[in-house]
Amino acid sequence: MAAYDDLMAFVRVTEALGQVAGRTGWDQEVMMPDGAAEQRAEEMAALEQVLHARRCDPRVGDWLAQAEAADAVQAAQLREIRRSYDRATKVPSALAEALARTTSKAQGVWAKARGAQDVAAFLPILSEVVQLRREEAAALGGAVAYDALLDDYEPGLTGAEISNLFDAMRPRLVALRDEVLGRPIGPELKGHFDPAIQMALAEEVALAFGYDLSRGRIDKAVHPFSSGSGQDVRITTRTAVDDPFNCIYSTIHEVGHACYEQNISDDFLLTPLGSGASMGVHESQSRIYENQLGRSRAFTGWLYGRMVDRFGTLEGIADEGAFYRAVNRVHNGYIRTEADEVQYNLHVMLRFDLERALFSGQLEVSDLEAAWNERFKADFGYAVDKPSNGVLQDVHWSVGLFGYFPTYTLGNVYAGCLHDALRKDLPDLDQQLANGDLKPATGWLREKVQRFGSQKPAQQTIEDAIGGAVSSGPLLDYLDAKFTA
Amino acid sequence: MAAYDDLMAFVRVTEALGQVAGRTGWDQEVMMPDGAAEQRAEEMAALEQVLHARRCDPRVGDWLAQAEAADAVQAAQLREIRRSYDRATKVPSALAEALARTTSKAQGVWAKARGAQDVAAFLPILSEVVQLRREEAAALGGAVAYDALLDDYEPGLTGAEISNLFDAMRPRLVALRDEVLGRPIGPELKGHFDPAIQMALAEEVALAFGYDLSRGRIDKAVHPFSSGSGQDVRITTRTAVDDPFNCIYSTIHEVGHACYEQNISDDFLLTPLGSGASMGVHESQSRIYENQLGRSRAFTGWLYGRMVDRFGTLEGIADEGAFYRAVNRVHNGYIRTEADEVQYNLHVMLRFDLERALFSGQLEVSDLEAAWNERFKADFGYAVDKPSNGVLQDVHWSVGLFGYFPTYTLGNVYAGCLHDALRKDLPDLDQQLANGDLKPATGWLREKVQRFGSQKPAQQTIEDAIGGAVSSGPLLDYLDAKFTA
CATH class of the missing domain: 1.10.287 (Helix Hairpins)
Incomplete structure (x- = not known):
């Protein structure tokens, strides 16, 4: 002992x-x-x-x-x-230091290149980053370089397994996208929304979702994020005067991450089990809070009332039904972080396939932009207009985060499975959501997923919670049902 | 090399x-x-x-x-x-750990005892703290235990040297106190002052004193303090709706500390020379900013205008002269941190003599309260009414800070010397202060004191700045002139 x-x-x-x-x-x-x-x-x-x-x-x-x-x-x-x-x-310390130094520099080069729409200015240092991550993968060992990197974010899954999962999902998502975008799109919320009132509403919503402010705090940041484990788990959000949904749904998303950390068993405080099991499981919590719960017809009915209470009549939004369609508006766009539930995973799959090809040697950094643009046209039906809307849009690759993107869609797949099981266990869920009562749903997630922290491997955490194997079926069925209704 | x-x-x-x-x-x-x-x-x-x-x-x-x-x-x-x-x-690590553990506990015991006015409840753990600090002093070596502790806060001075300095000052301070309190006291500022406007004014005043907000920030805290060195030096202040002077002068005090740290030569960033030379030299900067500059007739004339601009007519304050007397109001009180320039040093000397006697063995912890009360009556002319106004008022001893108190008055003595030299070098100082222009004065302090950080020993830092030996004369002359005018 x-x-x-x-x-x-x-x-x-x-x-x-x-x-x-x-x-x-x-x-x-x-x-x-x-x-x-x-x-x-x-x-x-x-x-x-x-x-x-x-x-x-x-x-x-x-x-x-x-x-x-x-x-x-x-x-x-x-x-x-x-x-x-x-x-x-x-990993030899010289390599770790070279990675830290090069990615720190690459982030600055990327930001400048994106501002100047100059892909060529970014490629040399991106090649260096890819080369250093290849060396890191070699040092970590294993047959497949990409899998060694993936293991940092989603232990237990290989690139090939994820590829099988994603390839099976993609045709249904492309078809759903085509169908939904062929119909009239939802109304758009318009008006001027006082940032201070947005923040007050964000806090109210965060508390409704079970966020514990005695062990956290909410501040503003340029890019919303969640930070910390145990007794001090902080979130940030942002406000734009013309877009209160950005503030509210960024908050709910980060509250999902934060509640996961806050609800881990006290026994695991300041130990390796005292934080989330993987990036994918983490994302499953933020996504189910934000989407399956937060963007549901029932919950948006409650939220509509809270918005009208705080901001008065909403311009262009006649009733709860219109509000629901505004929250779930699907429309064309280039940017992953602004994408709706229907199209988000297509953005991720594009990145996953490209980065996997980079590490298998099938794709060279010099061909990355062309490959991105070709794939985007194939999946989304229109051409990338400029690099900041294409290959230069995300910070991830500049800081060496290869293997990170797929965890976003894994999180959505896990969230789909959890939502399916949650609805079976809580037959009155819609009535609860319509009352703004999230306790039963968040209590279920705490009990089934969050309290375990990293006690179980990531996939087992989800499997135990849903009582079966992970599959993309529940997510795709949910998306079809929601967006073709 | x-x-x-x-x-x-x-x-x-x-x-x-x-x-x-x-x-x-x-x-x-x-x-x-x-x-x-x-x-x-x-x-x-x-x-x-x-x-x-x-x-x-x-x-x-x-x-x-x-x-x-x-x-x-x-x-x-x-x-x-x-x-x-x-x-x-x-210092053996077992002793260092015992000190950390015991002082952490003692702080809680002290807070409870102070709330309950129960000196007896505090004495046992205070005895432990004193005993541990005695052991630490023995481990550090040297002939006099107290001097070994003092060396942590004001290297280069002994208790005997400070005692000589203080003993010579005390009669003049007691006499000045008696004289000033025999006269009509100044007017008292009354009214309700919006905390948000106080904070805006505090920021304006901080900037006027040269505080660089691109390398700092101002927040609220229960007890104002300054924190950090180099490029990130933060201050806190506080607001009370009925007392804007508390906010403004706490801010100026902390700005004095913060400007010292901000103005140290960039060459010393993140090195042992990159912070203040001693607690006493640090306090000299906060005190000269707060008192000799901030409470001067000339500067309060400017501040009066800024207050009236922001708050409107000040109740009970007819003009600049009344405002100056309100800022420099002298009246009886038990609490060191609320004391005016005339009486502050008497509070410090009382503590210095008692803690020095504790470490020389001339005073037992069990006799501390009686000794405090006797000395207070002798210096201030009236009796302590309850322990929270007497021996239990400060946190310092509970956390083991023996040797710290004298640096407050050393800071005042240094500030007196610096003020004297400053006035000789800047004959137009009063005109500058009356315009709210502190650049010449703070520039002088940066050039003569602050930029050196810890490059020179503490006393040499002051001696080089004033071109002579440190003495209490300038401080006492300044106090006499100011408060008997």
């Missing part, structure tokens, strides 16, 4: 420092004065240096060799510590 | 982590949700563990043994690193 206890005491300090690093990142986006960027970069590098040294500390290896688990929870702790230790020790 | 460069690279990371720890403390007071206290305590302990390990890392000792300074700045860096290393390695 001594080795296990010593190991956990050491890891607990590492986890605490990890929380500090996360909150320092939050501060950078939300609170930091403009002139502090240079110093902050050194502070973050110092924290990363300490964290990296602790994650591959030889004592961790010794303790892991000796420690024995007394129960399933301890076994799960050791599994997660071993995963982290193996990854940290396999 | 290699040893010096290696040492500095290591220390730079430690300094960066120290900045993170400081900002985590800021977050705790300003941003942290209530329910995160337990987790935050673990995070702070983790940071302290890492910082302590780095400060007494044996490699630092090796580098110090080999490193050679190429110039005066490098010599100063080595001096400060050696100081920190010596202190960190002399």
